[in-house]
Amino acid sequence: MSEPTSFLRLVIRLPWLGAHIGLGLMIAAVRRLQYGDEWFLHSQGRVSIHNWMKRLCRILSLNVIVKGLIPNKTGLIVANHISWLDIIALNSVVVLPTTFISKSDVRGWPLIGRLVAASGTLFIRRGSISALNKAINGMTSRLQKGQSVTLFPEGTTTEGRDVLKFKGALFQSAINAGVEIQPVHLHFFQKDGRFDELAPYIDDDTFFDHLARVLSRNETCIAINFLPSLTSTQGNRAELAQLSYQMIAECSAVEYEKAA
Numbered sequence: 001m002s003e004p005t006s007f008l009r010l011v012i013r014l015p016w017l018g019a020h021i022g023l024g025l026m027i028a029a030v031r032r033l034q035y036g037d038e039w040f041l042h043s044q045g046r047v048s049i050h051n052w053m054k055r056l057c058r059i060l061s062l063n064v065i066v067k068g069l070i071p072n073k074t075g076l077i078v079a080n081h082i083s084w085l086d087i088i089a090l091n092s093v094v095v096l097p098t099t100f101i102s103k104s105d106v107r108g109w110p111l112i113g114r115l116v117a118a119s120g121t122l123f124i125r126r127g128s129i130s131a132l133n134k135a136i137n138g139m140t141s142r143l144q145k146g147q148s149v150t151l152f153p154e155g156t157t158t159e160g161r162d163v164l165k166f167k168g169a170l171f172q173s174a175i176n177a178g179v180e181i182q183p184v185h186l187h188f189f190q191k192d193g194r195f196d197e198l199a200p201y202i203d204d205d206t207f208f209d210h211l212a213r214v215l216s217r218n219e220t221c222i223a224i225n226f227l228p229s230l231t232s233t234q235g236n237r238a239e240l241a242q243l244s245y246q247m248i249a250e251c252s253a254v255e256y257e258k259a260a
Helices: 007-035 043-060 085-093 104-108 112-118 129-144 169-177 207-215 237-259
Strands: 062-068 076-079 098-103 122-124 148-151 181-189 220-226
Touching (some): 007 207, 062 085, 076 085, 085 220, 098 104, 098 129, 129 169, 169 237, 181 237
Antiparallel strands (some): 181 220
């Protein structure tokens, strides 16, 4: 049975969220003036993003539980993908400069699209070889500059019980840059241990419907499990994708067994 939601929470939090997004756009504009177009690569720019995301977690009542060791050096972060909340949760705990890879239509989301674009997100258009090569080159450049890149190699969101096979092409960026790969397992859960059926952003969900659902809840809990890292010399891009997939899928199976 799903938990009850509150319309009052939605009414209170929605203006708070709008003001916070406006603040984020202002911060991005100021940091760009201070540090240039790649302000998000600067240490102070990253601190601004990290702190803004932590406050956003409070507005959304997103409770982030960290397992394992948060990476202390930059590399390619790969995770299973359940919701747009994944990006907020990861940004709130990873202090190192981090770029996210996103599908191109996110850029068109009202306000949020402008914000993620301003913070250095790399957008990729599906089904285009030239766009894929451009994304690999962009990711390689960011990694070589000492910035982590976060990738969701399933290519779509799922409900989180299973992990889809990883697409390996973008793992080439880690090989090109000679950086480590950090597998991460994400898991939304309820306080009684059951899977959270409201958190996944899947199927026919629209962004605003899902946002309203989240804002109406008392709390949304996500566990971020940082698994042992892989070196980029452990295989080609397909093999590295498979190794990462196996580690995250095994972790997902354990969580599923506990929730059953």
